[in-house]
Structures are given as C-alpha cells and as structure tokens.
Amino acid sequence: MQDTNMTQSYGADSIEVLEGLEAVRKRPSMYIGDIGERGLHHLVYEVVDNSIDEALAGYCTDIDVIINEDNSITVRDNGRGIPTGMHQKEGRSALEVVLTVLHAGGKFNKSSYKVSGGLHGVGVSCVNALSDSLVAEIHRDGKVFQQRYSKGHPLTAVEVIGSAEDTGTTITFHPDPTIFTTTTVYKFDTLAARLRELSYLNKGIKINLTDKRNLVDEFVIDEAGDSKATGNKIFKSKQFYSEEGLKEFIQYLDAGAQQIIPEPVCVSADAILPIDIALQYNDGFSEKIYSYVNNINTIEGGTHLQGFKMGLSRSLKNYAEKNNLLAKAKVELASEDYREGLTAVISVKVAEPQFEGQTKTKLGNSEVTSAVSQATAAAMDIYLEENPKFAKTIIDKVVMAATARAAARKARDMVQRKSVMSGAGMPGKLADCSERNPEKCELFLVEGDSAGGTAKQGRDRRIQAILPLRGKILNVEKAVANKAFESQEIRNIYTALGVSVAQDTEDGERRMDLSKLRYHKIIIMTDADVDGSHISTLILTFFYRYMFDLIKNGYVYLATPPLYLVKKGKEEVYCWTDAQRTAAIDRLGRGNGSGVNVQRYKGLGEMSDQQLWDTTMNPESRLLRQITIDNAAEAERTFSMLMGGDVPPRRQFIEENAHYANIDA
Numbered sequence: 001m002q003d004t005n006m007t008q009s010y011g012a013d014s015i016e017v018l019e020g021l022e023a024v025r026k027r028p029s030m031y032i033g034d035i036g037e038r039g040l041h042h043l044v045y046e047v048v049d050n051s052i053d054e055a056l057a058g059y060c061t062d063i064d065v066i067i068n069e070d071n072s073i074t075v076r077d078n079g080r081g082i083p084t085g086m087h088q089k090e091g092r093s094a095l096e097v098v099l100t101v102l103h104a105g106g107k108f109n110k111s112s113y114k115v116s117g118g119l120h121g122v123g124v125s126c127v128n129a130l131s132d133s134l135v136a137e138i139h140r141d142g143k144v145f146q147q148r149y150s151k152g153h154p155l156t157a158v159e160v161i162g163s164a165e166d167t168g169t170t171i172t173f174h175p176d177p178t179i180f181t182t183t184t185v186y187k188f189d190t191l192a193a194r195l196r197e198l199s200y201l202n203k204g205i206k207i208n209l210t211d212k213r214n215l216v217d218e219f220v221i222d223e224a225g226d227s228k229a230t231g232n233k234i235f236k237s238k239q240f241y242s243e244e245g246l247k248e249f250i251q252y253l254d255a256g257a258q259q260i261i262p263e264p265v266c267v268s269a270d271a272i273l274p275i276d277i278a279l280q281y282n283d284g285f286s287e288k289i290y291s292y293v294n295n296i297n298t299i300e301g302g303t304h305l306q307g308f309k310m311g312l313s314r315s316l317k318n319y320a321e322k323n324n325l326l327a328k329a330k331v332e333l334a335s336e337d338y339r340e341g342l343t344a345v346i347s348v349k350v351a352e353p354q355f356e357g358q359t360k361t362k363l364g365n366s367e368v369t370s371a372v373s374q375a376t377a378a379a380m381d382i383y384l385e386e387n388p389k390f391a392k393t394i395i396d397k398v399v400m401a402a403t404a405r406a407a408a409r410k411a412r413d414m415v416q417r418k419s420v421m422s423g424a425g426m427p428g429k430l431a432d433c434s435e436r437n438p439e440k441c442e443l444f445l446v447e448g449d450s451a452g453g454t455a456k457q458g459r460d461r462r463i464q465a466i467l468p469l470r471g472k473i474l475n476v477e478k479a480v481a482n483k484a485f486e487s488q489e490i491r492n493i494y495t496a497l498g499v500s501v502a503q504d505t506e507d508g509e510r511r512m513d514l515s516k517l518r519y520h521k522i523i524i525m526t527d528a529d530v531d532g533s534h535i536s537t538l539i540l541t542f543f544y545r546y547m548f549d550l551i552k553n554g555y556v557y558l559a560t561p562p563l564y565l566v567k568k569g570k571e572e573v574y575c576w577t578d579a580q581r582t583a584a585i586d587r588l589g590r591g592n593g594s595g596v597n598v599q600r601y602k603g604l605g606e607m608s609d610q611q612l613w614d615t616t617m618n619p620e621s622r623l624l625r626q627i628t629i630d631n632a633a634e635a636e637r638t639f640s641m642l643m644g645g646d647v648p649p650r651r652q653f654i655e656e657n658a659h660y661a662n663i664d665a
C-alpha cells in the first residue's frame, strides 16, 4: 500500500478547485435543484449518468446501484474505469480531476459527446462536494486503485490496494447530513422508477438495484412454474433490462389500457441527431406523450415534441385524404384529434441542448423540429401503407375524437352561458376569503359538507377559502371529455379557481392561462382513510389531466390531518404516525388508571373547528405535502392503472408523489 500523501499536488489549480466545490456547498440548490428529497436522489442519478455514458460509448454492460445500511450509495459499473494516471496539465491524477473539478467528468471522454447527464448535469464532483464521505475504487490495468474524500477534499492519494483482472468504477458516497437537513433516507421506489426509465431509454444495459436496509423472503420458481418461498432471507432488489427499449417502455406504460393496434409503431433515425420514438393507440381518451432529451424528461416539451406532433398529424392526414377515409367526418379535424388515446415516448440526443422554460425542461433547439417531424412522418407513412387495417382503425378513432370534441365544446359553451346568465359567478358553496392577492390566498377543497362547515368555522377567513365537495367526484380517467364539464363538482372547482382547463396553443403545447388563478395554494383536505385518499386521487386525476400546469407550478397540496389524539387531563398531543402515538403514550403514562385517553380520528368531521385549525389548517404549525411530478411517466402509469381499474392501493401513489413540504416554516 502506498503512503498517504496529501501534499503531493496542492498548486494554484487545486486551490481554484476547492473554491469551486466550496461554491457547491455554499449554494447546493443552484447545482442540484434543491436540498430536499429530490436533491438527495439527484446525487445518485448524477453518478449513474456517468456509468450510462460509459455504456453508451460501448464499454459497459452492467450497472449496480446499492443502497447501503447507512443510507450511503454504491454505484458500480464494468466500464473501462476512470483513468488513474497523472493528468499532465493539472498535475494530479485524472481520477482526482474528475472528482474535484466541476464539469470535468466528460472532458476526457472525447470518443463520444456526453449525451447523458441529469437535469442539472453537474457531474460527480458535485456529488463529492455534497458527501461527507466518498470512496472511489477503480479496477484498471490489473490493479485496484482507491481514493477517499470528504466534502470534496481528498483524504488520501490514489492508492493501489490490490490487483484486479476486471475493469470498472465503483463510487460509494454518503450524503452530508449538514447539507441535506430534511432527510438523508433514500427511497427504493424513487430510485427504482428512475433506473427503470433509464433502462428503457438505453436498451441493452443491465441495471441492478439492491437495498441492504431491507431483507425480504427469497422466492424461486419451481418446475410447475409456481413461485415458492425458499425460507431464506435476501436483500430487496430489482433488475432492470430492456432488450427493445422504447417499444417495451410503451408496453409498460400502457399496461392498464386496451390497445387498438397490436404492436407499438417505432421510429428510429440518426441522420441529423439520434431520434427514437415509439407510439401506441388505446381505446381511452387521454394523450400521454413523454419526451426526453439526453435521458432527461422534458416535462415542458419543446421543439422535439412539436416536431413529433407535426409529423404525426401530417402523415395521418395525408393517408386519410388519399384513401378517402374522412367521408364520415362532418367536423374539421384538429391537431389534438390525432392524439386521443395516444401513448408515445420521444427520445432524442442533442449535442448542445438549449433548455428553456420555468423548470428548464423545454428544448429550444430549433433544428430539432424538422428533423423529428420528418423522421416521424416517414416512419408513419410506411406503417400506414403496410398496415391498411390498423391505419383505418386509427383514422376512425381520430374522426371519433373530432366528433366528441365538437360535442364537448357545445357542452362547455352551454355551461359557460348558463353561469353567465345566473350572474352569480362563484359557486354557492364557496366560502371565499377577503384577500385578493392570489399569492396569499389558499383554497381548501374539503370532502363533505359537514367537514366543510367545520373548516369554514375554523379558517383564517382573510386568506383561506373553503369549497366543500359532495362525496366522490367524477373519475375523469374513465369519462369522455364532455362528461367532465357536465359534472357539477368539477365545474365548482374550476369556477372557484377562476381558470379554465388547459387548451392546445398554436405552438402545439397544451397550456392554461394562469393569469386569473385566484389561489396559489390549492389544498386538498380529505379524511385520513381509504375513502379520503380515493377522493384526493380523483381530484388529483382531474388536475393532472386537465390542469397539469397547476401541478407543474407547485400550486397543489395535500393537507395532513392527524390520525390520533392522545389526551391526559388538559394536555393534548396530536399524532400523525403510530410511532408518535407510542411516544406520546409513553410520555403521558401507560395502562389503566393512568388517565391517558387515545382517540383515533376517523374523519375531519370528528374534530372541532379549533382542533382542525390547530392541526391541519394553521399555516404556522400545519404540515402540507406538495404534489410534485418527479417522474411523469411513472405517475401517469399509476394514474391509468389506479383510476382505470378499481384497485384500492391509491395511497401508494400519493405517498410516492407527495413530498413533505413544511413550506410555511
């Protein structure tokens, strides 16, 4: 083993380097987005992206991601291994440069431009800066090299610690708890969703996820094909591998739907830039398009999405006209009619992407539009020519969509005329607040008239408005568009909000006009039981499908009423979890005669207005959960599965997509 030698390379360059990483530690959100749960998981994606790049360059086939017992993360790949030799210009090993210089990661990898890269694409040096411990182990040139770091500072030189026959890179890091103050606990399902997505977007790479914090029963498949427990315990793990890429991604996303053509249509081109697209039509009414640039989900769309929509419409329209399939259509076809029941994934690789928009997830490169449009139209033309039967199925569906849209418009116009005539404007059930600045205003959507009454009593009427909703609202996932506009509860919601649903705009994007939005916090408040979470999910589904911009802008929240009240004499402790309840009972006294009383809240209606205010509505003390869509594809699939069928594990969706946000604190 070599001696630790920390003085070897501390020239002027190194000082600059440390200043760089110091900047990351000072303002981490500028580099990784935030320092909450999202940012924490982002560290993993940042490291994995380097391994994906190595795989895309053709040198790596396997990537292992391990959540260790202490919530540190190990990412291992079987690529060439980060070079460990001296970097002439920097006067230090290339490994150390990669780990300490911002954006240095792809610098040496000249063979291919860096196409992968997380949303922020900041590189592994950022992860190093934000970890209280990071160990790099490189297998290369017959040796095992190791170097340790803390908070971006090398603790050791690059040491040879053994010999190796294989090659590869292993990075183990532990997020610094002084940076990630809300949580340093990794979520298996969150990592799994991203790794699954990556495996579909980059076919042929084997990605393993293992959770060493959790032991589960081992199962084997016996000769009869049945699954049988072996009695052994193994670490929880999942394997992700896709042979066919986007085609399989579509099948995964659309698993809950009834397809109307047997196989997805695939587009693959590499003339100006690599373009990969798969699309499928189902008998549903919604449009689900996921677009990616360099493996980043572009939730705001952009030129690649625009090109896809143009190419698809053009090809379908040409084919329909040429084959006289539009005879039945008494209405004019609009661009969105070509996309009803469509599920599509668009993945492009752009060498120098320009990202725009509020969340910097909108592709701006103008040259991409025509490239994607042409590739899409060309592939669709061939598919339609070769499959006349399926072509007719698709065109029939498009014509139906146009007809339904015309009917929906009629219904919507009627509703609008009626509400204008009745004069009132706002729904009668709405108890509005007095403040008029939307940024300060909150709208509580409350389950049931009785809880609505309590909330009206308990609220701060200056800034909090209450809209009671009666029972279950319409499941928009299963309804044709015009049904949604006929539902009284749904009309009440959007009338109270002061906005109408998202519409297609000239540039082909679907957007809402938020300028008249009357509240910037829309808080869904339902009972903490199965019915309550069902109702939350129904409301979320409506927002998701018709008012996505509300979610995208972070305006939608879930209230979290307590589950228990532990009481002794005058002392009252509200509890949200079983652990809190146990702790409260331990503190106040246990057993008969202790005078401790435990009350399980079954619903909001059981609380007094004072209790509801104290626990759930008071901005000073409440806990709101903000709805965010970190992984749109996964959320979408969950919506379709949950709302399409009648399966009750809806809570899971909420648990995975609602992030605890003590935004008032």
Ligand code: 0RA
Residues within 6 Å of the ligand: 050, 051, 054, 077, 079, 080, 081, 082, 083, 105, 108, 109, 169
């Ligand atoms: C620079 C150059 C070379 C490989 C890598 C970086 C590399 C980086 C990472 C990060 C995670 N896994 C990685 N695998 C490889 C190639 C140098 C060469 O052998 O020619």
